[in-house]
Amino acid sequence: MSKKTDKTAKNDKAKSKAKKTDVLYARGKRKESIARVTAKPGEGLVWVNGGLLVGNDSRLISLQEVFSLVPEVKLNFFAIVSGGGVEGQGQALKTGVARILAKVGGEEIKKKFMDFDRSLLVEDVRRVEPKKFKGPKARARFTKSYR
Numbered sequence: 001m002s003k004k005t006d007k008t009a010k011n012d013k014a015k016s017k018a019k020k021t022d023v024l025y026a027r028g029k030r031k032e033s034i035a036r037v038t039a040k041p042g043e044g045l046v047w048v049n050g051g052l053l054v055g056n057d058s059r060l061i062s063l064q065e066v067f068s069l070v071p072e073v074k075l076n077f078f079a080i081v082s083g084g085g086v087e088g089q090g091q092a093l094k095t096g097v098a099r100i101l102a103k104v105g106g107e108e109i110k111k112k113f114m115d116f117d118r119s120l121l122v123e124d125v126r127r128v129e130p131k132k133f134k135g136p137k138a139r140a141r142f143t144k145s146y147r
Helices: 002-022 058-069 086-105 107-116
Strands: 024-030 033-041 046-048 075-082
Touching: 024 086, 033 086, 046 058, 058 086, 058 107, 075 086, 086 107
Parallel strands: 046 075
Antiparallel strands: 024 033, 033 075
């Protein structure tokens, strides 16, 4: 009995190792948005926060830019996106998906992405400047009126 359980345990370990290599992870950031993207072999569908991206979703429209550069995508993408607005989330998602495709495609795809738009692979480091005291916004100051 113990020999059978040892063999099944070894097979389970081998299967789990094979499954882990099929899964790819990447992260994308833009402003306050963070997208954590997982890719598994599939038909090329994109799920964001548990829902399938279809139709006129602006996040899907920004992803079309990435998919137009890659001839055929055989991966399903699962993303958890949080923070920021819809456009920032779309750009963060675009960066995460492009990073995964660059890992899979190698140097050729990576060079194609960099030539097209550097922000596909490199995160934009700009952030919103914090508001200072004695002012209504980050740089503006209150004006004084004498009348």
